[in-house]
Amino acid sequence: MPEHGASGPLILAFDTSAAHCAAALLSGDRILASRTELMTKGQAERIMVLCEELLSEAGLAYADLTALGVGIGPGNFTGIRIAVSAARGLALGLGIPAVGVDAFDALREGHDGACACAVDARRDQVFLQGFDNPGISAPALHDATALPAFTGPLIGAGGEPPAMPVAEAIARIAARRFASNPPRPAPLYLRPADAAPARDAAPVLLP
Numbered sequence: 001m002p003e004h005g006a007s008g009p010l011i012l013a014f015d016t017s018a019a020h021c022a023a024a025l026l027s028g029d030r031i032l033a034s035r036t037e038l039m040t041k042g043q044a045e046r047i048m049v050l051c052e053e054l055l056s057e058a059g060l061a062y063a064d065l066t067a068l069g070v071g072i073g074p075g076n077f078t079g080i081r082i083a084v085s086a087a088r089g090l091a092l093g094l095g096i097p098a099v100g101v102d103a104f105d106a107l108r109e110g111h112d113g114a115c116a117c118a119v120d121a122r123r124d125q126v127f128l129q130g131f132d133n134p135g136i137s138a139p140a141l142h143d144a145t146a147l148p149a150f151t152g153p154l155i156g157a158g159g160e161p162p163a164m165p166v167a168e169a170i171a172r173i174a175a176r177r178f179a180s181n182p183p184r185p186a187p188l189y190l191r192p193a194d195a196a197p198a199r200d201a202a203p204v205l206l207p
Helices: 043-057 077-094 103-108 166-180
Strands: 010-015 020-027 030-038 067-071 098-101 115-122 125-131 140-143 154-156
Touching: 010 043, 010 077, 010 166, 020 043, 020 166, 030 043, 030 166, 043 077, 067 077, 067 166, 077 098, 098 166, 103 115, 103 125, 103 154, 103 166
Parallel strands: 010 067, 067 098, 115 154
Antiparallel strands: 010 020, 020 030, 115 125, 125 140
């Protein structure tokens, strides 16, 4: 038996779409372990070790997992590919579903009502999506100093902080979605990658 008495679906979620490695382990509606480590490089080497550490802290193993949740962006091009590739590989090896969760849904988790969610896109720009805001219901790139009109709070870059850490939000969303046969996680890119290639080659995503 797991040391922490895990009950209900057991979800491992992780995200490397920004300058961090974040992971969380959710059992039912209870977070068993959660950690966010700030870093600008090295996510590919760290993310699986971090997941193993969280499982070990909870007295669990990969074989105990019900499903995976993974952040699909938008955000750092290489970081997104690292996490999505890891989730696809784990899901295939474990024979469990993997749920892709975009950054806007993760930011909104825990908030009811109209709002707009923003992700830092650098270059004085943000990726923005509105909820219960018809004019900005589709995610798009905007100038950070000239956002379109919306109702409710702005959550994320330049606005209110999210209600919970990103990996915990992804885990809770994945727990609600995994049983509905979600599609395989795929990166959400809202603009082309920078022309300069990453120093370390990113994992290749198979079709």
